[in-house]
Amino acid sequence: QKEVEQDPGPLSVPEGAIVSLNCTYSNSAFQYFMWYRQYSRKGPELLMYTYSSGNKEDGRFTAQVDKSSKYISLFIRDSQPSDSATYLCAMRSAGSNYKLTFGKGTLLTVNP
């Protein structure tokens, strides 16, 4: 079992839909949780960064962390065609020297 599991999709939704992306993990030492967005032929870019459990909202994006279930989510409201990309979850523990473990990514397409 990999440390971080992420459904690769692909996920296709109409413009304006609410999108839910998820990851599960097995390492209970993970405390820092991130979501990266990667456009085709580009490097990943940080979208959301959360510490421990709870919610964090930034515009149309909401990140949720449930450490008891080892489950993190990213919600996108009012999805736009420009949101079409691969979304990768990433996480690390406090003593990991900032080394991130990534999910494989979920390919999202938002259709106009």
Added chain:
Amino acid sequence: DARVTQTPRDKVTEMGQEVTMRCQPILGHNTVFWYRQTMMQGLELLAYFRNRAPLDDSGMPKDRFSAEMPDATLATLKIQPSEPRDSAVYFCASGVGSGELFFGEGSRLTVL
């Protein structure tokens, strides 16, 4: 606009040839990571450096891969000899402290 610069963007080579990929981290960033991305495995950490010192290269096949930081403005990843299974996109990322990791656009390697 500070960014991580990687060269080459694309490289096609034949099995057995030496391949060198270069990365210029963002000025002032003291942590540099090399990742490899494939469809099957996703993003895998190969090696990383802090203040130019190698901290962990356990993800790297030691017999053919080597990573160095000859100075603070240059990180290199070398494969010798290259094999078809090395075909992937190689990303360099840099950061400072526990903050955001900034990725380059990647070097797409095809080994025939």
